[in-house]
Amino acid sequence: MWVKVRIKLNRENFKDYVSYSLEISKNATLLDMLVKIKEEMDQSLAFRSMCRAGxxxxxxxxxxxxxxxxxxxxxxxxxxxxxVEPIDNVIVIKDLVVDHESLYNRLKLWKVWYDAGEKNLKVSEETIKRIERSHECILCGICDSVCPVLTTGTHFGGPLLLTRYYKLLFDPRNAQDRTQNIKSLNPDLCTHCMSCSFACPKKLMPEALIKEEEKLLQEKGIIKKREEDFGFLGF
Ligand code: SF4
Ligand code: SF4
Ligand code: FES
Incomplete structure (x- = not known):
């Protein structure tokens, strides 16, 4: 089955949106649609893709x-x-292409990787289950793009960094205590609006992971428990 679509793209070099009309298979993905526009209508269109598999x-x-x-x-x-527009809260390089370099730089800055500890350490199934959502993050930046706190200029790490950090806190294979790092990312500034959890395409529920990080810091006495309790909003 074929459907007719009209597409507007927010082009960096144009003041207004640009419209295209095309016919495309009902089973086509948005990426197929962009490829079709680029191949058949506008070779200057810029977008990014690699795996085509999420x-x-x-x-x-x-x-x-x-x-x-x-x-x-x-x-x-x-x-x-x-x-169609580029995602928010990020520098647009051209058309739909956004800057991923700054994201990788943030991961480097915050050392979001394991510090090797004891070799051949056995990790329980329970721990694997607990940290798997953190491992499954694909760094798409969607959670940060919808986070209202990130735009306020506060020192909030954002859902992407905090999701990636989660495994370093709860996996015994990471030898170095990262609680102070996570404190600097201020998980307690999260308002638990859950926009990130609704938007995450991998359904990793970043908000729930942030809540656990906040709880860990509270239990260790590193941050104080908040007056308001958003517990009823959690997954
Ligand atoms: S739940 Fe927290 S991290 Fe997620 S979008 Fe809302 S404020 Fe940002
Ligand atoms: S939206 Fe989900 S998969 Fe994408 S960066 Fe955020 S946590 Fe990772
Ligand atoms: S091209 Fe879409 S996630 Fe890789």
């Missing part, structure tokens, strides 16, 4: 106001009028 995290775009992975989202779910 793994590399490079193809995040905003469609009708909702951030999604272009390679894993069908066109038809957005109807026949589609507005």
């Amino acid at each position: 793994i590399c995290g490079t193809c995040a775009i905003k469609v009708n106001g909702k951030p999604v992975l272009a390679c894993s989202t069908k066109v038809f779910v957005f109807g026949e009028e589609i507005t």
Whole structure:
């Protein structure tokens, strides 16, 4: 089955949105749609993709106001009028291509990697289960793009960094205590609005991980328990 779609792209060099009309298979993904536009209508269109399988995290775009992975989202779910934009809270390089370098630099700055400890350490199934969501993060940046606290200029690490950090706190294979690092990322500034959890394409529930990090810091006496309790909002 074929559907007709009209697409607007927020082009860096144009003041207004640019419209294209094309016919595309109902089963086509947003990435297929962008490829079709580039191949058949506008070779100057810039967007990013690598794996086409929801793994590399490079193809995040905003469609009708909702951030999604272009390679894993069908066109038809957005109807026949589609507005495509780059994701928010990030530097746009061109068209739909956003700066991933700054994201990787933040991971480097905060040393979001394991410090090798005891060799051949056995990790329980329970621990593996606990940290697997942190490992499954594909660095797409969608959670940060919808986080209202990140735009306030406070020193909040944001859901992406805090999701990636989670495994370093709860996996015994990481030898170095990272609680002070996590304190500097201020998980307690999270308002628990859950925008990140609703938006995450891998359903990793960043907000819930942040809540656990906050709880750990409270239990260790590093931060104080907040007056207000958002516990009823958690997953
Ligand atoms: S739950 Fe916290 S981290 Fe997630 S979007 Fe809201 S404020 Fe940001
Ligand atoms: S937590 Fe989810 S939304 Fe955020 S970067 Fe990882 S995969 Fe993307
Ligand atoms: S192209 Fe890799 S996640 Fe979409």
